[in-house]
Amino acid sequence: MKVIDRVGIIKKFGIFLFSLSLLNGTNFSKNIDPTECPKQYNCLTTFISPGSIIPGLELDLSLIKVDPPTPLDKVTLPLDKNGKFIEVKVDKNVFYYKAFWKGKEILISQFDLDINKRLRTLSNKIVQLISEPSPKASILTIIPKNILLEVIENTNPLTANVGYVKVNYNDTVGWVNRTSLSDDEYDIRYYKKNLQELVFPYAFNVKDDNLATEFKIIGKGFIVTDCKVGEFDCSATYRMGESSFGMPEEAVYFDLSVSDGKQYICEMRRVDFVGELQRVIDEHITENELDPFINCNLKEGEMEENTSDESMETE
DSSP states (O other), X not given: OHHHHHHHHHHHHHHHHHHHHHHHOEESOSSSOTTSOOTTOEEEEEEBOTTOOOOOOSSOGGGSOOOOOOTTOEEEEEEOTTSOBOEEEXXXXXXXXXXXXXXXXXXXXXXXXXXXXXXXXXXXXOEEEESSSSTTOOEEXXXXXXXXXXXXXXXXXXXXXXXXXXXXETTEEEEEEGGGBOSSSSOGGXXXXXXXXXXXXXXXXXXXXXXXXXEEEETTTTEEEEXXXXXXXXXXXXXXXXOSSSSOOEEEEEEEEETTSOEEEEEEEHHHHHHHHHHHHTTSSOGGGOOOOOEEEEOHHHHHHHHHHHHHHHO
């Protein structure tokens, strides 16, 4: 019986060490450059995107010191013999990429990386597809404007807007100058336009089903009409700010005052508006069907009061 218990303890300890290595990373060589690809692999280089959520594994974090990757960190991704990223299953239908970061072997979600992005060629530059990331590289072809390209690899963080980006255009793989590309996947007519310019000609019908909130936004001046929260009427004022989640970007906040006395805050990011406008361009919807994502919540004071009331009812 004691032998069985000892074996069980050893197994549990082994599982813990394996999990710990996934979270904190495993040193694959103390002498290797943290950005260098190990000799047994072919690798691609990319960076962790701003606004990324780097998840930890379900461990007792009080037992260890966690030092996870952070946005803009450089990571090296090894490829298998077929040129594919090496994926490791971490949960049901959830796979992470194997990567090297700061001299450690780690697992990371593709959604946290620059290579998960798609960018468009700009119209104000001649976009050359070149053979290597160098000003002396040979020109492979010219890419027309407003072409959507997937990021295969990048020499610098995309947000730095410097260096080169590896792409595939018409089955020809090469590099383009980062300054020749937009910052997102949306039509370049929206490139660098601020939120107020974007929405000016349009009207949007928005709805948050979780809080039964809906209203209409007139783009010119962010005027709110037909405001309802459940069966109650509401009025709204707006203010500009920065997004509270996702990639850092411009956002508009609507402060709702409801006839039942409650107050809500609704957030809409630039990407929420642009995503809907892109659907119009792609002819998936018409301008009369613009319905961007909106995130509404009770104001903090209201939330605390509701929580307190619920606690009293429970008692």
